[in-house]
Amino acid sequence: MRLVDEFRDAEAVAGLREAIARRLSRPAKIMEVCGTHTMAIARAGVRQLLPPTVSLISGPGCPVCVTAQGEIDAFLALGECPGVVLASFGDMLRVPGSTGSLETLKARGTETRVVYSPMDAVRLAAASPEKEVVFFGIGFETTVPTVAAALLEACRLGLRNFSVLSAHKRVPPALAALATDPELAVDGFLLPGHVSVILGLEPYRFLAEQHQIPCAIAGFEVTDILEGILHLVTQIADGRAALANQYPRVVRPEGNPTARALMERVFTPTDAVWRGIGPIAASGLALRPEFAPWDARQKFALDWDRFANVPEPPACRCGDILKGIASPHDCPLFGRGCTPARPIGPCMVSSEGTCAAYYRYQIG
Amino acid sequence: MCLAVPMQVKRVEGHDAVVEQAGAALNIRTDLLDEVAAGDYVLVHAGYAIQRVDEDEARETLALLRMFGIDTQTGQTTDATG
Numbered sequence: 368m369r370l371v372d373e374f375r376d377a378e379a380v381a382g383l384r385e386a387i388a389r390r391l392s393r394p395a396k397i398m399e400v401c402g403t404h405t406m407a408i409a410r411a412g413v414r415q416l417l418p419p420t421v422s423l424i425s426g427p428g429c430p431v432c433v434t435a436q437g438e439i440d441a442f443l444a445l446g447e448c449p450g451v452v453l454a455s456f457g458d459m460l461r462v463p464g465s466t467g468s469l470e471t472l473k474a475r476g477t478e479t480r481v482v483y484s485p486m487d488a489v490r491l492a493a494a495s496p497e498k499e500v501v502f503f504g505i506g507f508e509t510t511v512p513t514v515a516a517a518l519l520e521a522c523r524l525g526l527r528n529f530s531v532l533s534a535h536k537r538v539p540p541a542l543a544a545l546a547t548d549p550e551l552a553v554d555g556f557l558l559p560g561h562v563s564v565i566l567g568l569e570p571y572r573f574l575a576e577q578h579q580i581p582c583a584i585a586g587f588e589v590t591d592i593l594e595g596i597l598h599l600v601t602q603i604a605d606g607r608a609a610l611a612n613q614y615p616r617v618v619r620p621e622g623n624p625t626a627r628a629l630m631e632r633v634f635t636p637t638d639a640v641w642r643g644i645g646p647i648a649a650s651g652l653a654l655r656p657e658f659a660p661w662d663a664r665q666k667f668a669l670d671w672d673r674f675a676n677v678p679e680p681p682a683c684r685c686g687d688i689l690k691g692i693a694s695p696h697d698c699p700l701f702g703r704g705c706t707p708a709r710p711i712g713p714c715m716v717s718s719e720g721t722c723a724a725y726y727r728y729q730i731g
Numbered sequence: 732m733c734l735a736v737p738m739q740v741k742r743v744e745g746h747d748a749v750v751e752q753a754g755a756a757l758n759i760r761t762d763l764l765d766e767v768a769a770g771d772y773v774l775v776h777a778g779y780a781i782q783r784v785d786e787d788e789a790r791e792t793l794a795l796l797r798m799f800g801i802d803t804q805t806g807q808t809t810d811a812t813g
Contacts, residue, residue: 369753370737370772370784373793382799403733430732456777458732484778486760506777509733513779516762561733564774564782587734590796616789617737617774617782626763626781719732 370616374588380416383593388418391600396422396552398691400542401559402429402719403587409724411589413596421600424691425724427541427644428559430506431458431717432689435640437674438534439464442503444674445532446477448667452495454488455503457481462716465677485517485531492521492529501663504533504652509561511535511652512626515633518654518661532663533652536639538562539570540650546578550692555581555599557592560614565630567622571610579608586614633658642679642713643686685712688721695725702726735776737784740769750775 399405405425408414414423427433443464446453453469460469460481473479478498482488485502492500504514514531521529538559545551558571563584574580581602585595591614598611612618632655639651654662664671679685682700687693695701700711707723710716715723725731738750738757746762750773760779761767773780 370786370789373789374796376796376800378800379796383796386799401733428733456732484760486778506732509735509776509781512763512781513760513777516760516779520762559733561735561774561776561781564735590799594792594796616785616792619782619785623763623782625765629763717732 371588374586374590376590379590380593383590383597384416387421387593387597387600390597390604391418391420392604394420394422395554395600395603396424397555397557397596397599398424398426398553399557400426400428400538401562402432402717403561404557404559404585404592405429405721405724406719407587407589408592409728409730411592413589413592414730416593417596421596424553425688425721426545426556426691427641427689428507428538429714429717429719429721430510430536431462432685432713432720433536433641433644434459434462434505434534434713435642435677436465436679437640437677440466440677441669441671441674442501442532442534443467443469443472444669445501445663445667446472446479448499450497451499451501452478452480452491453503454480454482454491454500456505458717458719459503459505461710462713463710485514486520489517489521489524489526489529492526493524496528498528500529502529502531504531504535507536507538507559507562508565508630511634512565512623512630515629518633518658519629521661522658527660530661530663530666531654533634533654535634535652536641537636537650537652539566540647541641541644542571542574544644544647544650545690546574546580548690551690553580553691554603555583557595557599558582558584560584560586560591560618563612563614563618563622565623565626567618568610568612568620575608575610581608583611583613584618586617641689643689680711683712685714685722688714694731695722696731698722733776735774735781737772738775740767740771740773742769743767748780750780
């Protein structure tokens with residue numbers, strides 16, 4: 368068993384496709400919340416497999432896309448402090464801040480490192496005691512426990528030249544904001560599989576129970592996604608709302624309590640600004656006060672208030688696109704001023720962004 | 732960014748493990764799981780095992796998918812979603 372190819376079976380795809388088409392007579396809008404789903408859906412051509420009654424809209428689940436302009440500017444500003452090495456996941460490399468990106472900073476001589484794992488940044492700090500390694504903490508609950516574990520390892524090793532700038536975001540508060548947004552018209556949520564690996568089912572129950580929105584947690588292979596959609600269209604056709612777990616091979620009802628305990632030991636919820644969407648209460652994560660020596664916000668004397676309300680590029684419609692209100696084609700910049708080679712908005716720069724997926728796979 | 736891939740554990744030493752996927756070996760950490768043993772399939776994200784893959788559940792899902800496949804060939808209807 369390799370647990371990957373088996374979930375791409377062509378006959379199963381055809382069967383699921385027919386079942387979805389049979390199930391629904393009226394039009395339905397389904398939001399895929401997660402950016403990794405957006406990419407998988409575009410790459411596997413899922414839209415072309417669906418009947419015209421089912422439309423998929425992309426949600427705010429690309430962590431790079433929702434990182435506020437001010438958070439990016441703050442991280443880039445840390446690169447000007449003496450001895451600092453900026454360490455980041457590769458996803459962030461080309462995302463533009465107000466005056467440049469990690470990539471342009473590197474070209475101008477700032478030391479930057481792309482890491483696959485936050486633990487690589489800890490190892491870098493251990494190997495370079497003369498440097499100050501600052502890791503950019505981006506990502507949702509899937510990623511946060513890995514950063515928490517790496518930070519605790521840095522503490523254990525007594526490394527004082529490692530710190531984290533946290534721009535982490537929590538998915539459930541954003542879903543709550545979407546569910547109560549009067550502009551939003553979705554008939555069901557395809558919920559993020561790997562965030563759910565950590566969180567389990569409990570944090571999503573309110574969507575079905577209080578807001579009567581059908582929900583399905585799905586994996587990322589083509590049959591996983593189609594199964595999730597089939598479950599949603601079945602609920603929509605039956606006029607009921609429930610929370611279905613279509614990814615039980617890795618999503619347990621209780622999630623991963625060990626990972627959550629590490630996350631909660633290091634981080635505490637805080638208000639955060641989502642790019643394009645605005646402030647959402649308790650939707651971010653700050654380091655707890657006892658980890659101040661490893662918190663870049665405490666360690667470096669920048670004028671942090673300067674980064675609190677940095678304006679986003681004018682004319683860019685990423686905000687409406689992240690909320691599923693607009694399609695990339697509704698944006699005056701899409702494919703004209705804003706392309707993957709010269710991105711303006713975050714939805715174009717991240718490979719998981721809705722605009723990048725639409726551009727690359729010529730959707731619509 | 733939430734990409735995570737199932738890989739098989741080859742060796743474990745403390746919180747460090749070596750996993751293999753498609754013939755390539757990778758060093759990962761196991762801090763986020765209580766018990767990991769050689770032979771387990773784990774879901775790997777950003778250099779950490781974030782969950783053990785339940786092979787029984789995987790087999791059940793595959794069996795369900797095979798039913799959808801058979802349906803297409805026979806033209807039968809399956810209501811497998813409850």
